[in-house]
């Protein structure tokens with residue numbers, strides 16, 4: 001085994017070690033509880049926002065009905081006043097009786113309309129309270145979200161700084177590694193993920209425990225490049 005090959009092997013193991021540390025850090029970042037909490041809070045906020053939109057639509061609908069009822073009441077009031085004037089002007093008692101019946105009908109319609117109108121106003125008030133309540137809930141969800149985000153930033157900031165250190169270390173080692181070997185490592189790492197470099201000790205791949213046949217073992221051990229395990233395809237770093 002040439003000195004260059006030995007050095008490359010050491011560098012491959014070093015990169016792998018750095019990558020393992022990076023994965024551990026990334027897992028710690030991913031496992032931070034705030035991310036899930038924030039996602040849950042955002043989902044609730046979105047739900048709240050949708051509820052507010054629904055309430056507002058109902059408010060608009062109820063306001064429209066209330067307006068219609070008010071207009072109907074106003075026109076009814078005008079009719080009642082006109083009817084009253086006719087009664088005041090009437091001289092015939094039968095005409096007065098007919099007009100009075102009409103006036104009574106109008107008065108009943110007015111009662112019904114008034115209670116309908118009050119119902120709309122009560123609905124509007126209830127909906128407004130519901131809207132305010134829901135908006136307050138959404139606002140408190142937002143406040144909690146901000147707190148969680150701040151805590152998450154603080155913790156990930158620290159972990160990301162460690163990641164950046166590892167990235168710098170990795171770049172240094174990778175720069176020293178022959179280009180083709182680096183490309184093989186990256187391709188395998190992308191394909192397999194996890195551990196892609198294995199120690200080859202006493203004719204055995206320590207990753208998958210394969211002991212290749214003698215001829216293949218001799219090829220691996222005398223090769224002037226980094227060979228791959230015939231079984232697990234990991235890059236084999238020879239060790240005495």
Ligand SMILES: [Zn+2]
Nearest residue numbers: 205208229232
């Ligand atoms: Zn293997």
